[in-house]
Amino acid sequence: MNGAESLVRTLVASGVEVCFANPGTSEMHFVAALDRVDGMRAILGLFEGAVTGMADGYGRMAEKPACTLLHLGPGLANGLANLHNARRASTPIVNIVGDHATTHAQYDAPLASDIIGFARPVSAWVQSSPSALTVAADGARAVQAARAAPGQIATLILPADTAWNEAEGEAPPLPVAAPVPVSDEAVYRAVAALRSTKKTTLLIRGAALKERGLRAAGRIAAKTGARLACDTFTARLQRILVGAKPPVSFFAYPGKPSWGLPQGCTIHYLAQAHEDGIQALEALAEALGVDDAPTHIAPLKLPDGTPDKLDQFTIGQVIARHLPDDAIVSDEAATSGLGSALATATARPHDWLSLTGGSIGQGLPVATGAAVAAAGRKVVCLHGDGGAMYTLQALWTQARERLDVTTVVFANRSYAILNIELARVGAGNPGPKALSMLDLHNPELDWTRLASGMGVEASRATTIGEFEAQFASAMLAKGPRLIEVLL
Amino acid sequence: MNGAESLVRTLVASGVEVCFANPGTSEMHFVAALDRVDGMRAILGLFEGAVTGMADGYGRMAEKPACTLLHLGPGLANGLANLHNARRASTPIVNIVGDHATTHAQYDAPLASDIIGFARPVSAWVQSSPSALTVAADGARAVQAARAAPGQIATLILPADTAWNEAEGEAPPLPVAAPVPVSDEAVYRAVAALRSTKKTTLLIRGAALKERGLRAAGRIAAKTGARLACDTFTARLQRILVGAKPPVSFFAYPGKPSWGLPQGCTIHYLAQAHEDGIQALEALAEALGVDDAPTHIAPLKLPDGTPDKLDQFTIGQVIARHLPDDAIVSDEAATSGLGSALATATARPHDWLSLTGGSIGQGLPVATGAAVAAAGRKVVCLHGDGGAMYTLQALWTQARERLDVTTVVFANRSYAILNIELARVGAGNPGPKALSMLDLHNPELDWTRLASGMGVEASRATTIGEFEAQFASAMLAKGPRLIEVLL
Numbered sequence: 001m002n003g004a005e006s007l008v009r010t011l012v013a014s015g016v017e018v019c020f021a022n023p024g025t026s027e028m029h030f031v032a033a034l035d036r037v038d039g040m041r042a043i044l045g046l047f048e049g050a051v052t053g054m055a056d057g058y059g060r061m062a063e064k065p066a067c068t069l070l071h072l073g074p075g076l077a078n079g080l081a082n083l084h085n086a087r088r089a090s091t092p093i094v095n096i097v098g099d100h101a102t103t104h105a106q107y108d109a110p111l112a113s114d115i116i117g118f119a120r121p122v123s124a125w126v127q128s129s130p131s132a133l134t135v136a137a138d139g140a141r142a143v144q145a146a147r148a149a150p151g152q153i154a155t156l157i158l159p160a161d162t163a164w165n166e167a168e169g170e171a172p173p174l175p176v177a178a179p180v181p182v183s184d185e186a187v188y189r190a191v192a193a194l195r196s197t198k199k200t201t202l203l204i205r206g207a208a209l210k211e212r213g214l215r216a217a218g219r220i221a222a223k224t225g226a227r228l229a230c231d232t233f234t235a236r237l238q239r240i241l242v243g244a245k246p247p248v249s250f251f252a253y254p255g256k257p258s259w260g261l262p263q264g265c266t267i268h269y270l271a272q273a274h275e276d277g278i279q280a281l282e283a284l285a286e287a288l289g290v291d292d293a294p295t296h297i298a299p300l301k302l303p304d305g306t307p308d309k310l311d312q313f314t315i316g317q318v319i320a321r322h323l324p325d326d327a328i329v330s331d332e333a334a335t336s337g338l339g340s341a342l343a344t345a346t347a348r349p350h351d352w353l354s355l356t357g358g359s360i361g362q363g364l365p366v367a368t369g370a371a372v373a374a375a376g377r378k379v380v381c382l383h384g385d386g387g388a389m390y391t392l393q394a395l396w397t398q399a400r401e402r403l404d405v406t407t408v409v410f411a412n413r414s415y416a417i418l419n420i421e422l423a424r425v426g427a428g429n430p431g432p433k434a435l436s437m438l439d440l441h442n443p444e445l446d447w448t449r450l451a452s453g454m455g456v457e458a459s460r461a462t463t464i465g466e467f468e469a470q471f472a473s474a475m476l477a478k479g480p481r482l483i484e485v486l487l
Numbered sequence: 488m489n490g491a492e493s494l495v496r497t498l499v500a501s502g503v504e505v506c507f508a509n510p511g512t513s514e515m516h517f518v519a520a521l522d523r524v525d526g527m528r529a530i531l532g533l534f535e536g537a538v539t540g541m542a543d544g545y546g547r548m549a550e551k552p553a554c555t556l557l558h559l560g561p562g563l564a565n566g567l568a569n570l571h572n573a574r575r576a577s578t579p580i581v582n583i584v585g586d587h588a589t590t591h592a593q594y595d596a597p598l599a600s601d602i603i604g605f606a607r608p609v610s611a612w613v614q615s616s617p618s619a620l621t622v623a624a625d626g627a628r629a630v631q632a633a634r635a636a637p638g639q640i641a642t643l644i645l646p647a648d649t650a651w652n653e654a655e656g657e658a659p660p661l662p663v664a665a666p667v668p669v670s671d672e673a674v675y676r677a678v679a680a681l682r683s684t685k686k687t688t689l690l691i692r693g694a695a696l697k698e699r700g701l702r703a704a705g706r707i708a709a710k711t712g713a714r715l716a717c718d719t720f721t722a723r724l725q726r727i728l729v730g731a732k733p734p735v736s737f738f739a740y741p742g743k744p745s746w747g748l749p750q751g752c753t754i755h756y757l758a759q760a761h762e763d764g765i766q767a768l769e770a771l772a773e774a775l776g777v778d779d780a781p782t783h784i785a786p787l788k789l790p791d792g793t794p795d796k797l798d799q800f801t802i803g804q805v806i807a808r809h810l811p812d813d814a815i816v817s818d819e820a821a822t823s824g825l826g827s828a829l830a831t832a833t834a835r836p837h838d839w840l841s842l843t844g845g846s847i848g849q850g851l852p853v854a855t856g857a858a859v860a861a862a863g864r865k866v867v868c869l870h871g872d873g874g875a876m877y878t879l880q881a882l883w884t885q886a887r888e889r890l891d892v893t894t895v896v897f898a899n900r901s902y903a904i905l906n907i908e909l910a911r912v913g914a915g916n917p918g919p920k921a922l923s924m925l926d927l928h929n930p931e932l933d934w935t936r937l938a939s940g941m942g943v944e945a946s947r948a949t950t951i952g953e954f955e956a957q958f959a960s961a962m963l964a965k966g967p968r969l970i971e972v973l974l
Contacts, residue, residue, distance in 0.1 A: 359561030389533040393876055
């Protein structure tokens with residue numbers, strides 16, 4: 001068994017079942033090993049930014065890491081922006097980055113680069129594995145690092161000779177650092193804060209935004225009158241109830257505060273990111289003597305009636321009406337997304353995956369990876385046209401893997417958010433050059449051609465009636481679809 | 488005048504005339520300043536990998552830097568792979584990377600990242616400019632760094648408050664480190680080597696591959712019998728004569744040498760990368776007593792006759808026949824490129840721009856940037872289908888700017904080079920999973936739809952006759968065109 005096979009066997013033994021890949025020469029032994037080892041699904045992406053975004057979407061839904069397979073420093077570099085988003089989402093990911101053979105490094109061949117330098121800003125754990133005898137153990141450590149609460153990015157660099165030289169065998173899985181229970185003292189401090197006369201908000205992040213945590217939070221809110229809030233952009237929100245307030249502004253603006261909390265506000269940490277937020281909320285509920293009955297569950301209420309104009313709010317109503325039970329929404333609709341977020345608050349239960357790190361081009365790959373992780377669930381991707389152009393290659397993987405993803409592209413032919421931001425930052429009256437940097441009209445993108453060019457069935461909606469017919473039919477069918485809505 | 492305007496004025500004063508941009512909120516003051524300052528053309532790209540590749544193509548042809556405008560760490564990250572290629576090409580580029588306001592950094596907002604960490608592996612010079620009072624001077628230093636021989640990448644990080652705060656004014660241009668003349672001793676050593684009885688090869692790189700250097704080299708070769716060679720992948724080769732031999736192999740292979748020179752070969756450096764290769768070759772020619780008559784100039788010889796089958800060699804003949812005088816070829820055809828490289832060796836004089844750093848997805852943006860730098864010259868981009876998917880967004884910029892670029896996509900529906908590499912690295916008999924990682928048939932990409940979806944007129948050729956008709960008509964017309972050749 002060579003080093004590559006020992007690594008693949010170790011990854012599988014450690015629970016890694018999917019490899020999102022865009023390999024090159026230096027990864028060929030890893031690729032060949034995929035056929036000799038059972039249990040690792042290999043999914044090809046045509047660009048590394050799509051590959052890493054898929055791993056993010058997969059990790060958010062599967063709650064365990066996929067691995068990526070990337071071609072040296074430049075391959076990793078192409079995937080960094082979505083790894084930035086994944087880092088902000090605390091998604092567990094194991095990157096396998098091929099490298100030149102250790103004996104070849106001295107020659108500074110064209111593809112040589114500082115891979116560790118590229119990896120470090122996004123990775124909690126980085127290691128280059130210099131020997132086939134140790135690479136299995138390094139792989140087990142990479143998975144362990146990725147799974148450490150609340151979820152991290154681990155990058156293992158695999159020189160070609162480490163992959164092709166003879167290895168000893170696979171390494172056993174390592175124990176995972178589960179979330180740490182919060183202390184009784186932290187719970188008592190939170191109880192005291194909730195019982196004080198001050199207005200109180202519970203700001204929730206991470207795993208506690210999934211069903212169990214939210215049920216506990218709902219009961220606490222019902223008993224104490226505390227407001228519930230989460231970040232505007234969450235890795236994964238199971239929407240049985242909802243609330244949001246960001247603690248810091250996304251950007252700074254001249255003369256405006258960056259810190260979103262009012263003066264005089266006191267912050268108590270019930271649980272830190274690596275601690276067990278679900279246990280913390282349940283302990284807090286118990287300490288407050290909250291009864292067990294579910295509360296604050298949003299009642300199902302679907303929009304009715306047929307709206308007549310086409311805008312993001314009527315689109316949101318249509319989506320809310322037809323979104324099936326247990327759907328997953330990947331949301332990068334930016335300025336066009338508010339309508340859907342509002343209208344679906346009382347829709348059938350679903351998961352909502354947001355753009356966590358602000359780096360656009362996440363929505364299509366995250367939807368793709370989520371569909372891999374959650375077969376049998378409908379995935380809906382809401383995307384602005386500007387951002388969708390970054391990683392449109394993900395559509396090809398949706399077609400190749402016949403994934404059940406319906407993408408709605410909000411075609412406003414603009415980086416619309418920048419028109420708002422231009423005013424917010426006080427950059428004055430924009431001239432024609434500045435405006436041209438925000439405008440995508442010349443030429444107009446045709447998303448039906450782009451999607452069908454990658455094998456995804458696509459249609460265009462210019463009225464709300466057309467949109468409803470197309471979206472409803474997509475919800476009843478299986479497989480990839482794209483609807484371009486002209487706004 | 489704010490910091491952004493002082494920076495734009497400084498860049499223009501230092502000779503930077505084009506800004507390839509994909510801006511966001513933190514760059515809005517720079518964008519607004521583009522309208523208040525004459526002399527900077529702003530060209531929008533829909534993805535940063537396209538933006539940095541355009542700056543590379545521009546710099547290779549213009550022989551001076553363009554600037555890029557990128558949105559924080561993730562925006563830079565998306566552009567890193569083509570900056571890697573540009574670094575290998577010694578292309579001068581000034582990256583302007585927006586950042587959060589210095590006062591906002593403490594809040595670790597979603598888009599915050601280690602920008603310097605991302606920048607360092609590709610940049611010879613990196614600086615974050617903390618004040619509007621110094622940013623103009625920093626901009627002048629960035630241009631100076633980029634222009635230092637043989638050409639470098641300089642990255643200037645522009646925090647939002649540095650851009651919007653009041654500045655003092657523009658900074659004067661700084662002197663540029665021109666290539667250093669080689670010493671008489673280096674010339675004498677080369678003369679001795681060329682007059683020895685050993686077989687001698689002149690290995691040429693960089694600016695010396697342009698017309699003046701090649702003329703001197705041709706005269707030296709005629710006098711001494713020395714062989715002329717350059718890297719396989721050159722930043723820019725003016726093809727009045729040609730020769731190639733790489734000194735190291737692109738990848739390492741088990742049991743094969745990485746070092747391409749025969750044992751017993753002695754290396755003499757006539758000129759280092761930062762030295763004046765043209766002056767060195769001319770001094771060497773003079774020291775050898777070579778006469779001034781041009782020699783070793785390839786005679787014009789165009790293929791005639793109509794081939795009947797469609798393959799890369801017949802395609803190369805068609806391209807050679809119709810390539811107009813003074814064309815620029817951006818070559819990322821990979822396994823399909825040899826036919827064109829061979830057939831055009833005696834075509835009308837042209838420049839040949841290669842994939843210097845091995846990171847695929849360079850060809851389309853480099854062609855785009857070259858067309859910006861060299862208005863009036865026909866640009867032909869030869870591209871494999873796999874690599875073209877990485878940065879296909881460059882086609883939109885070609886349509887928007889009405890650039891005179893004809894792209895030929897060699898659609899073999901495969902990462903064909905990896906089929907060769909899989910065998911070369913001895914990875915054994917590939918199984919179905921491994922083969923699926925190299926195969927792009929399922930689904931088939933339709934480049935006519937992808938191109939027309941971005942506003943570029945496109946056609947498909949399935950016979951050599953169709954290809955000749957389409958290519959010949961494209962050479963006679965102006966503006967962007969794409970021809971998908973089904974191989």
